[in-house]
Amino acid sequence: MARPNEEVEALLQEYADLIAITGGDAFKARAYEKAARAIGGHPADISRLDADGLKEIPNVGRSIAEKVVEYLRTGTMAVVEERRAKIPAGVRELITIPTLGPKKAMRLYEDLHISSVNELAAAIEADALADLKGFGEKTQENLRHGIELMQRAGGRIPLSLAMETAEEIVAELSAVTGCRRCAYAGSLRRMKETIGDLDVLVAANRSAPFMEALCALPATAEVIAQGTKKTSIRTGKGLQVDLRVLPPDSWGAGLQYFTGSKAHNIRTRTIAVHQGLKLSEYGLFDAESGESLASRTEEEVYARLGLPWIPPTLREDRGEIEAALHGELPEVVTERDIRGDLHTHTDLTDGLAPLETMVEAAAERGYTYYAVTDHAPNLYMQRMTDEKILAQREQLRELDGTLGRMRLLHGTELNIGPDGEVDWPDDFLAGFDLCVASLHSHFDLNRKAMTRRLVRACENPHVNVIGHPSTRLIGKRPGVDADWDEVFAACARTGTALEVNAQPDRLDLRDEDILRAREHGVKFAVNTDAHSVLHLAQLRYGVATAQRGWLTKEDVINTWTLTRLRRFLRRSGRA
Structure with a gap:
């Protein structure tokens, strides 16, 4: 689902890295880095440009333009494939570690046969890098921290990439006949800096058309599970998308529930219990009679709990519930x-x-x-x-x-x-x-x-x-x-x-x-x-x-x- 500009930007940046790994011309590597940034930031879709049009982009000369045209036409770039073939995949994996440059990654591979992040972590713990030139105590500490950063991020992706995917999926599903409402929820709606899985909600009377539509999207690389209430797919970029279809009358409760955070929801459910109520993704109910008291909008769900509507970006259980109860919730900047x-x-x-x-x-x-x-x-x-x-x-x-x-x-x-x-x-x-x-x-x-x-x-x-x-x-x-x-x-x-x-x-x-x-x-x-x-x-x-x-x-x-x-x-x- 990435723009062609972004695909080419990533490929040219990889080529620049491959040049550096193999000890190539530093000026050439820098030229490809500049071209990558220029193409990534170009407002128009480069797939509609020929070589002459590409040359109008700053830092894109004839040679680079021809390579971009080659990729757009064939899906590959020969010079990148040639460089990839010369360099072990493990070395390419190593340079994804923050603070580890291509030359040092190659030295690790050639001198110590280290070809994965896990092998490097083990080597650092075993003090196997001590005698390797350029890998003193400070460097090893930086590498250790870089590996920790990667492991902490896990499979999470940047907020902007998740947003791009979410907005495309929401647009596609909103066009399906029978859609009353469609929105993304979860940590993306709370605008966390990185996103794990993407939650998408639809309000409709029938779920099947939406489950089928999600599975049929061009971006869908794998269907993990398909059901009547929930379907999960994985995009070509590795992002898991979970789709849930709710009854239209439950939209507000469902949106509140699946937006989270978990800690915030525990607080709202606790308030409900103290009032003799039960809060779920289907609505706010009287605990004894089962009567539905609020469900159509988030505003009415919060209001029935005695709270003003709380912006999703505040829902982290960092004092927003107390502030709301005391009328001190900030009117956040927009x-x-x-x-x-x-x-x-x-x-x-x-x-x-x-x-x-x-x-x-x-x-x-x-x-x-x-x-x-x-x-x-x-x-x-x-x-x-x-x-x-x-x-x-x-x-x-x-x-x-x-x-x-x-x-x-x-x-x-x-x-x-x-x-x-x-x-x-x-x-x-x-x-x-x-x-x-x-x-x-x-x-x-x-x-x-x-x-x-x-x-x-x-x-x-x-x-x-x-x-x-x-x-x-x-x-x-x-x-x-x-x-x-x-x-x-x-x-x-x-x-x-x-x-x-x-x-x-x-x-x-x-x-x-x-x-x-x-x-x-x-x-x-x-x-x-x-x-x-x-x-x-x-x-x-x-x-x-x-x-x-x-x-x-x-x-x-x-x-x-x-x-x-x-x-x-x-x-x-x-x-």
Whole structure:
């Protein structure tokens, strides 16, 4: 069910990895990585393009375009197959471990004949890597942690991939004759950062047409079980989908029950029992008479229990029941509340689209304001200069006010150095409308040094937002080790916002940390960190994470009016 763009992106990225494993040209590997990102972020369906059309995509030259056409025509890419044949499958498995690069994976295979994640884990425990050059104690600890990350993720898939699959299935089943309602439930509806199985519900009088339709979908690779009340299939991407068909009158109760979480449902069922009631997926019933008291909508089920409707993103038994009983449930921020994006990139650095294209796409989203924040010079591979950023500022000022009501802000994403220093001197930073500061390297500093580094960045009067604060990549890289309560206190003290980064592989800060930071009085910015037009739509995942952290409009600075936002940014006397 992936777009052809995403299939080709994955294949080109694999080819880049295979080049690196075999000791090939590093520049060639980098070229394929860039092409992979560009194709993955291209808004149009590449399967409709010929080689000339593909060459119009940034970083896609004639050779790569021809290989893509070959794949789209035949389903294979000869150069990838040739490289795969030269490299043991076990080595390709090893490079999926966070922190293990292709060269070290090949050395493990050649020197110690290690060809699986389990074999590597056993070798580390047996101290078999001690004499292998480049695999010192620190490296082994990183590998051990990377394996733990993989094992913890298990068969779970990213939120965005599950959402794409769910929305396609819901659309297909909604079109089946007799469908009254159709929706996804479970952890996806609660917008957890990774998803195990996908729960889909249908309200209808007859179940058979829907069970048959699910089994017949192009995405269905395997039918696990097919019945009258529940059918389970597995997609080609390995995601299990469980479909349940409910009587229309039971829709609300079923949606509440199958949304979960388990802990939340235990609390609601306990409330029901104390009131002499019984709550199930079919409705809320009088325990003695069996009379149905509420079932058609979630709102009436919660109301009959004496509760307001609780947003699915809050249903984790983290105090939402108590807050609801005391009338203190937060009115969480929604996507409609976001007035602008404060962290985005263009092709001036590592983005895929030019400034005008990104700005036009933002205006189409109805934003009140929009910030362009390309990387600063200390992230050397981006080759930023004073002249380039000042020229961009002029270009942005010319565009400002030309796209309806949307105003443009010129910012930058600064790099937080090992000691908390940032790019550019104070007098140059004073020219920006806002500055996002982020960690991009030196992730292995000890807790004390990392805390000091982040606090110093917060204390810089030109830094308005700390971007993707923990730097984690879900399932690939853990967050940095810091005394987060000290960092949160510094943010509150200095008036520095923390970002909720909406990129599905980041979702950083994570919801648990948002809850803690909020207690310190921290303000937040929900941003996409967009590197392409398509990324702007990922805002939904950042907003959902903010909801899971109980954030309201008051907590999120980019829900504020431009006047109020500028006052917040002006704390250094700059904006």
